[in-house]
Amino acid sequence: MSDAIATGMLAAAGIYLLMQRGFVRAVIGFLLLQHAVNLLLITARAPQRDEAPIVPLNTPSDPLGQAFVLTAIVIGLGSVLFLLAVALRYSRLRNAAVVEQHPPDSAARSSRDPGATGADGRDDRADGGTQGGDELP
Amino acid sequence: MLALVVSHLLVALALPWVAARNTRAAFTVAALPPAAALVWTLGHAGAVLGGQEIVESLAWAPRLGLEITFRLDPLALLMTVLVSGIGVLVLLYCPGYFGPGSADGRRSAPLLLAFAGVMLGLVLADDLLLVYVFWELTTICSFLLVGQSGISREQRRSAMQALVVTIFGGLVMLLGFVVLGEAAGTYRISELVADPPGGGAMAAAAVLILIGAFTKSAQLPFHNWLPAAMVAPTPVSAYLHAASMVKAGVFLVARLTPVFAGVVAWPVLTAVFGLLTMIVAGWRALHEYDLKILLAYGTVSQLGFVMVLVGAGTHTGAVAGTAMLLAHGLFKSALFLVVGIVDHEAGSRDIRELSGLGRRLPWLVVIAVPAAASMAGLPPTLGFLGKEAAFEVFLHGGAGQAAIAAGLVLGSVFTVGYSARLLWGAFANKPGIPATAAHAPGAGLLLPAAVPALAGVVLGVVYPAVDELSAAYAAVFEAGTDPYHLALWHGLNLALLCSLIALAGGLVVHAARTPITRVRGRLVNPLNAQRAYERSMALLERVAVGVTGRVQAGSLPTYLGIILLTVLAVSGTALLTRSTPIEQFRAWDRILQVPLAIAILIAVAGVVRARRRLTAVLLVGVIGYGIGGIFIIDGAPDLALTQFLVETLTLVAFVFVLRRLPVRFTQSDPAPGLRWVKMLIAVGGGVFMAFASMIFSSARQTPSGVSEQYIARAEQGAGATNVVNAIIVDFRAFDTIGEISVLAVAATGVASLILTSRHERRRRRGSLPITERSAADESAAPGNAGAAGPIRPGTGEDPQGRDPRQEEVRE
Numbered sequence: 001m002s003d004a005i006a007t008g009m010l011a012a013a014g015i016y017l018l019m020q021r022g023f024v025r026a027v028i029g030f031l032l033l034q035h036a037v038n039l040l041l042i043t044a045r046a047p048q049r050d051e052a053p054i055v056p057l058n059t060p061s062d063p064l065g066q067a068f069v070l071t072a073i074v075i076g077l078g079s080v081l082f083l084l085a086v087a088l089r090y091s092r093l094r095n096a097a098v099v100e101q102h103p104p105d106s107a108a109r110s111s112r113d114p115g116a117t118g119a120d121g122r123d124d125r126a127d128g129g130t131q132g133g134d135e136l137p
Numbered sequence: 138m139l140a141l142v143v144s145h146l147l148v149a150l151a152l153p154w155v156a157a158r159n160t161r162a163a164f165t166v167a168a169l170p171p172a173a174a175l176v177w178t179l180g181h182a183g184a185v186l187g188g189q190e191i192v193e194s195l196a197w198a199p200r201l202g203l204e205i206t207f208r209l210d211p212l213a214l215l216m217t218v219l220v221s222g223i224g225v226l227v228l229l230y231c232p233g234y235f236g237p238g239s240a241d242g243r244r245s246a247p248l249l250l251a252f253a254g255v256m257l258g259l260v261l262a263d264d265l266l267l268v269y270v271f272w273e274l275t276t277i278c279s280f281l282l283v284g285q286s287g288i289s290r291e292q293r294r295s296a297m298q299a300l301v302v303t304i305f306g307g308l309v310m311l312l313g314f315v316v317l318g319e320a321a322g323t324y325r326i327s328e329l330v331a332d333p334p335g336g337g338a339m340a341a342a343a344v345l346i347l348i349g350a351f352t353k354s355a356q357l358p359f360h361n362w363l364p365a366a367m368v369a370p371t372p373v374s375a376y377l378h379a380a381s382m383v384k385a386g387v388f389l390v391a392r393l394t395p396v397f398a399g400v401v402a403w404p405v406l407t408a409v410f411g412l413l414t415m416i417v418a419g420w421r422a423l424h425e426y427d428l429k430i431l432l433a434y435g436t437v438s439q440l441g442f443v444m445v446l447v448g449a450g451t452h453t454g455a456v457a458g459t460a461m462l463l464a465h466g467l468f469k470s471a472l473f474l475v476v477g478i479v480d481h482e483a484g485s486r487d488i489r490e491l492s493g494l495g496r497r498l499p500w501l502v503v504i505a506v507p508a509a510a511s512m513a514g515l516p517p518t519l520g521f522l523g524k525e526a527a528f529e530v531f532l533h534g535g536a537g538q539a540a541i542a543a544g545l546v547l548g549s550v551f552t553v554g555y556s557a558r559l560l561w562g563a564f565a566n567k568p569g570i571p572a573t574a575a576h577a578p579g580a581g582l583l584l585p586a587a588v589p590a591l592a593g594v595v596l597g598v599v600y601p602a603v604d605e606l607s608a609a610y611a612a613v614f615e616a617g618t619d620p621y622h623l624a625l626w627h628g629l630n631l632a633l634l635c636s637l638i639a640l641a642g643g644l645v646v647h648a649a650r651t652p653i654t655r656v657r658g659r660l661v662n663p664l665n666a667q668r669a670y671e672r673s674m675a676l677l678e679r680v681a682v683g684v685t686g687r688v689q690a691g692s693l694p695t696y697l698g699i700i701l702l703t704v705l706a707v708s709g710t711a712l713l714t715r716s717t718p719i720e721q722f723r724a725w726d727r728i729l730q731v732p733l734a735i736a737i738l739i740a741v742a743g744v745v746r747a748r749r750r751l752t753a754v755l756l757v758g759v760i761g762y763g764i765g766g767i768f769i770i771d772g773a774p775d776l777a778l779t780q781f782l783v784e785t786l787t788l789v790a791f792v793f794v795l796r797r798l799p800v801r802f803t804q805s806d807p808a809p810g811l812r813w814v815k816m817l818i819a820v821g822g823g824v825f826m827a828f829a830s831m832i833f834s835s836a837r838q839t840p841s842g843v844s845e846q847y848i849a850r851a852e853q854g855a856g857a858t859n860v861v862n863a864i865i866v867d868f869r870a871f872d873t874i875g876e877i878s879v880l881a882v883a884a885t886g887v888a889s890l891i892l893t894s895r896h897e898r899r900r901r902r903g904s905l906p907i908t909e910r911s912a913a914d915e916s917a918a919p920g921n922a923g924a925a926g927p928i929r930p931g932t933g934e935d936p937q938g939r940d941p942r943q944e945e946v947r948e
Binding site: 001002003004005006010012013017018020021022024025026028029031032035036039040043044045050051052053055056060061062063064066067069075076077078081082084085087088089091092095098 | 163694734737744753764770780781796803815847
């Protein structure tokens with residue numbers, strides 16, 4: 001029960017942060033969501049026992065879920081590090097205000113239905129660097 | 138047979154090299170594989186007509202029941218003769234038409250050969266799925282051949298229209314194939330014919346497959362792509378759009394008519410749409426001025442005619458259909474080649490500009506007249522045999538049959554009319570139009586056109602040969618006591634009367650062409666297939682833009698929100714309506730869980746509310762270590778160790794990144810009203826997860842079989858006392874290899890992202906004008922090149938002045 005509540009809380013916070021505009025907040029949200037899923041996998045074991053699955057054993061808990069989560073943790077580390085590197089690069093480009101206009105991108109943007117442009121439909125260069133932030137479109 | 142098809146494609150692959158050097162040689166080489174196919178097929182003709190079938194099968198995915206099966210039966214024999222025979226002629230005609238070194242010629246040679254190969258595969262295939270593959274390949278070849286260089290807008294539009302219409306039909310047909318194949322349990326056509334499946338699905342399959350056949354064979358209302366495709370070079374039109382590819386639809390109907398013998402819709406649909414097509418297109422052809430377009434509408438009309446015959450599902454219908462199939466392939470390709478020669482030598486194919494060509498090009502008239510006679514159905518041509526048989530099919534039935542016969546007569550009147558118009562338009566002396574100048578065409582152009590034209594007459598005279606072929610295909614159908622046989626003379630009968638009516642009517646129509654065209658101008662034309670096609674394409678584009686604009690909002694929160702709402706709606710419903718109850722409802726398993734959970738909760742709340750980035754990150758660390766603690770309590774020490782290690786690394790990485798970012802989070806929410814929506818979605822997701830966690834943890838009472846096996850075998854099998862370790866490095870070692878690869882990829886990505894930044898920074902810092910610098914270098918370089926150079930402000934990193942940039946400049 002307490003595990004379940006922790007899982008739910010982590011998930012809620014993760015989702016909320018993921019939907020924020022800041023890149024770093026999104027990364028943190030991603031991390032929290034990942035914790036939630038790991039916890040879910042661990043608590044979904046059967047039967048509910050607490051003894052580590054190390055021989056000799058009497059009542060071992062389910063090792064399969066643990067193996068999965070172990071993999072997930074490591075992969076999660078890779079993803080988070082990569083996202084952080086992207087965040088770094090992104091904020092630097094915004095701060096430097098030198099986002100190079102990529103021709104195919106701008107062509108696609110202008111060919112888009114003018115009424116259907118993204119909710120904020122602005123050019124990245126227009127406000128780049130003023131806030132020094134890491135906001136996502 | 139497989140070797141024949143493959144040899145076409147292989148030679149086609151090598152052909153561009155030949156074509157780049159010598160177009161004539163390329164076309165000659167290209168004619169070899171079809172010639173081989175023709176010789177091989179004719180060599181087996183006796184055996185096939187004797188009732189033997191040549192089958193070749195290659196199982197390429199036996200587990201899935203997929204195989205490449207080719208079968209040479211009478212119908213395939215007929216089509217192969219058309220496809221390969223006309224293919225050889227057209228390829229020999231091409232060098233004269235394209236001229237040496239023309240870009241279109243270079244492009245067309247390999248494409249035409251590839252087309253010949255896939256078309257051969259299509260007619261020989263005995264498997265529905267194989268038929269579909271070849272079917273679409275012919276469509277692609279057609280697209281490329283019609284589009285050619287794609288420079289003109291018209292080329293692109295026509296090629297696109299042909300592609301879109303026939304691909305649409307092909308996909309619908311594939312659905313029909315699947316329905317048919319699943320209903321019967323086999324995709325082999327020969328097995329389907331031998332034992333046709335029954336049931337309600339068959340009607341659906343019939344309609345779907347007919348849509349495919351109608352699009353390919355340019356039946357109403359899909360016919361417009363064919364006249365549009367006339368922008369293609371004339372040899373291409375002669376081959377693809379007269380003799381072979383457009384025949385694929387009719388051929389397919391002929392193939393499957395025995396299968397759909399029990400489906401009422403099959404003959405009705407083919408008769409209705411075929412007749413409509415025959416009459417409407419024939420009417421259009423009467424008014425065209427471009428000889429090629431006239432022929433194209435003629436082709437559409439004739440395809441409708443053949444469609445009626447082969448769909449009828451009777452013995453006589455089959456005989457008439459095959460005869461007409463062969464006749465049309467011969468005379469239409471001959472006429473296209475003739476028009477190509479007219480175009481090539483006189484520089485125009487507009488009826489209003491051509492005059493007196495008959496006297497200048499007598500040999501061309503000699504070729505064109507028998508071909509046109511076959512088209513009009515005059516004795517003793519093959520066209521006459523086919524048309525006689527065709528009237529015979531519907532003359533002995535009820536009112537419906539009689540109506541079809543009447544329609545066929547009307548269509549034939551138009552056919553005679555536009556045949557006459559073609560000859561008159563191309564060759565006659567027209568008052569008021571100056572005689573057209575024309576070169577004499579060479580034998581290289583005339584001979585390929587002459588062969589099919591003459592063949593139409595010769596086969597009409599030696600009709601028993603054609604009759605044997607037709608009867609061999611028609612043997613599937615019940616013949617009755619007195620089966621129909623093709624012959625030039627059946628005595629004075631109703632069919633002959635019909636032929637006479639058609640001939641006389643057609644000549645009258647041609648004589649009265651001016652008033653008839655005037656009448657047509659006054660008729661309102663409410664249904665225009667071309668306009669309908671353009672409108673539907675425009676509508677499709679608008680819908681696509683609209684949907685894309687709405688779906689691709691370009692906003693991450695929107696995407697996430699949609700995904701999460703879907704998860705909540707679908708999976709949440711499944712959870713709520715579950716059958717597993719929550720049995721072990723305990724507040725905690727161990728008391729230590731409670732303080733850890735509370736710590737996590739507090740930290741989570743702190744992260745969400747944090748203003749300063751560092752605070753948030755430190756709280757994330759708290760959460761991570763808390764999770765590690767829970768792992769320990771839940772009996773997962775390996776996880777806990779990993780979690781602690783990973784959490785530490787993550788913290789370090791975060792701190793490195795935060796150094797470069799502002800201290801506080803940006804607090805500009807562009808849409809504060811949406812905040813509540815986001816919160817609602819987030820809370821929904823959290824409740825969903827908590828609920829799922831409780832259900833999952835009580836859903837299973839015994840360990841899964843896999844887990845039990847892992848535990849039992851860890852010690853003996855992997856020599857490990859730690860089962861989790863055994864799983865990671867032994868039982869599921871491949872997973873671990875994959876995981877390591879993912880890490881390596883991520884590390885590469887991180888490194889490249891960071892190194893790019895560093896590189897840029899360095900470049901920006903050293904933005905001293907290069908000219909200035911190199912001048913300074915040159916003054917300093919002689920004498921003390923390796924010694925201490927001047928220290929420049931701005932670079933600062935290397936007092937020796939030996940940063941790599943400078944080395945570049947020196948070189």
